[in-house]
Amino acid sequence: MSTPITHESTSHSTGNEATPPTGTQRGRRLVGLLGGLLLAVCAYYLLPADAIDQVVAAAGPEKAKGMTEHGLRLTAAAAILMGAWWMTEAIPLAATALVPLVMFPLLQVDSFKNTAAPYASGTIFLFMGGFMLALAMQRWNLHRRIALLTVLAVGVRPRMLVLGFMVATGFLSMWVSNTATAVMMLPIGTSILMLTGQLAKGGGKQNNFATGLMLGIAYAASIGSLGTIIGTPPNTLLIAYLKENHDITIGFGQWMLVGVPLAVVFMLLAWWLLTYVLFKPELDEIPGGKELIRNELRALGRWSSGEVAVGIIFVGAALSWSLLPTLLPGSGVNDEIIAMVVALLLFILPAPGHHGVRLLDWETAKDLPWDVLLLFGGGLALSSEFSKQGLSLWIGEGAKSLSALPVVLVVAAVGVMVIFLTELTSNTATAAAFLPIMGGVAVGIGADPLLLVVPVALAATCAFMLPVATPPNAIAYGSGYVEMGAMIRAGVWLNLAGVALITLAVMLLGVPVLGIAL
Known part of the structure; x- marks a missing residue:
């Protein structure tokens, strides 16, 4: 008869030492850490001077209340910083998710209470x-x-x-x-x-x-x-x-x-x-x-x-x-x-x-993946400021030219971009970074937000080419039965199939079931 599996907590273990990172990992993390900070500063100062004017004009006087140039610039900087740190794993993913709790209240963009609210989302x-x-x-x-x-x-x-x-x-x-x-x-x-x-x-x-x-x-x-x-x-x-x-x-x-x-x-x-x-x-x-x-x-x-x-x-x-x-x-x-x-x-x-x-x-x-829950909170906090400070609107205004393309082509392009990016980055981090961006693009081209954010979420999970893309791939590769070339060969076909199937699912099922407006 099956008996319950017992768990011995290792959270406070002193006998086990952390495995040191390889030289390549250390280099990538250092580049990500410093590069992310540098890119964030550049994003803050290089955002066009008329960006806030575009946002206010697009939002209207009522919705634009509370939007400031400083808030817009800082949200862009936070997005670049968190995206760079997430994608290079400069620090643990969950630690990067804490950035909004420090950045937005400390630099007077939003209160700590408002910033922390998404971390307790239903x-x-x-x-x-x-x-x-x-x-x-x-x-x-x-x-x-x-x-x-x-x-x-x-x-x-x-x-x-x-x-x-x-x-x-x-x-x-x-x-x-x-x-x-x-x-x-x-x-x-x-x-x-x-x-x-x-x-x-x-x-x-x-x-x-x-x-x-x-x-x-x-x-x-x-x-x-x-x-x-x-x-x-x-x-x-x-x-x-x-x-x-x-x-x-x-x-x-x-x-x-x-x-x-x-x-x-x-x-x-x-x-x-x-x-x-x-x-x-x-x-x-x-x-x-x-x-x-x-x-x-x-x-x-x-x-x-x-x-x-x-x-x-x-x-x-x-x-x-x-x-x-x-x-x-x-x-x-x-x-x-x-x-x-x-x-x-x-x-x-x-x-x-x-x-x-x-x-x-x-x-x-206690074995709950608390880091994943924190990562959710950080992604939602960043997304919230995207909307509050008008960054989604500004991105959308800049993407209006995409409205000339066929809808199917836009959805497929989103799938291609996210599927191949998530081969090298965490699927959760990729989704957290791209959901608010593609939501802004959808608003800018006058499309239903669901049309672009649903393929982002679906594509972020579809990583099949590389062992580093997702833990199941790494576990299969580590079994010794799978060669790298075989995984890449199969993964390319599945990635392409994923783009096609996600596009079809959004257009054929998403429209009637989720109410996506074309």
């Missing part, structure tokens, strides 16, 4: 509740059982096995972080490869089936997360940005009507590319594959009471997020409240059969 608590549910699933090994049952149901022929792993990984990634999903699924995949390693053509572990399986798991972790608001940080940032800056609310179920079809089609296309085009498996059948999966399930034992309880809460949460805000309009029930109810239930309800043990305890909850 969307941050939605993501916190999602993280707690994911931690409870991991604590009771429910995520592992779901994955194994999915793979067993799909079948163990090589191509179907890759599909099974991708479906299981993608589904879990809708609710559990990409990294945690990949960390859990890749060892299961590796155990399959150990069985088939001697049977594959060439006798080594660098073979098509191994490469396809490892890349399939890594890519599915990113693709599946597109399906829900809590699946990946850029989605959550988008929802918060729209609510705070444009008074646009997108519900959990509403997003799934766009995100899930996109994820399903993208995953099937990725599977086809990996197993039929790029890395055709050498074997037609895997001897003993089904038995290996069954052995893994036997090792988990019978369903524990904790697994069942967390599973019921998980299903209840998914149904509530999808249906309640629509079924109970005006009741005050929203996604954030549902997330907090779920979190409290996990802390309150005991695990049947485990005396004195709750479904979730604080030792487990």
Whole structure:
């Protein structure tokens, strides 16, 4: 029977020393640190003198109240500084997210109270509740059982096995972080490869089936997360940005009507590319594959009471997020409240059969990615000043010439820019930096903000070419079964497919479901 996984906090450990950065990392961080400061100063002083006049004229006298030239210049400087530090990781990403709390109050652009408000946005608590549910699933090994049952149901022929792993990984990634999903699924995949390693053509572990399986798991972790608001940080940032800056609310179920079809089609296309085009498996059948999966399930034992309880809460949460805000309009029930109810239930309800043990305890909850929550806050604080100080308007005024281009071309261009940029930068940092910019561009060309910011969020998660692009890629590369050239070759195709599918999703699903005005 499954027992809860215990956690030993390392937050205050004195026995472990931090791994020193390499020379290249030190150089990049120093360049980013000093270069970011220099670029910020340049941005402050080189902003056109008539920028504030353009903003006031575009906003009108009423909306322009509180906008100042100093505020406009300083917001531009803060955006450049934070963007440079985020993209070079000059200091930890979460530390960069604290810059608004110092910069805007100290330099008299806004009060500390106003600047700090976005750090407590309701969307941050939605993501916190999602993280707690994911931690409870991991604590009771429910995520592992779901994955194994999915793979067993799909079948163990090589191509179907890759599909099974991708479906299981993608589904879990809708609710559990990409990294945690990949960390859990890749060892299961590796155990399959150990069985088939001697049977594959060439006798080594660098073979098509191994490469396809490892890349399939890594890519599915990113693709599946597109399906829900809590699946990946850029989605959550988008929802918060729209609510705070444009008074646009997108519900959990509403997003799934766009995100899930996109994820399903993208995953099937990725599977086809990996197993039929790029890395055709050498074997037609895997001897003993089904038995290996069954052995893994036997090792988990019978369903524990904790697994069942967390599973019921998980299903209840998914149904509530999808249906309640629509079924109970005006009741005050929203996604954030549902997330907090779920979190409290996990802390309150005991695990049947485990005396004195709750479904979730604080030792487990301490593993929440607090840095990601801070990063959200910093991105939202910066976005808020973009609107308050008129920087979004100024960017939009300068981008009006784009209105002459076809809408589809503009959306695709945004996808290309963000997808290839996020190969080298954090997906969350990229989304945090580009959401307010593209929101401003949309306003400037007279377009619906959703038209440009939705592709930013979706594209920021789609990084498939390089190990450094996202943790699942790095984990797959670190397995030893994936060569750099193979990842780049597959990643180029998936990046291009991502641009096309995101553009189609925005135009064909976003317009009717999210109400995007063309």
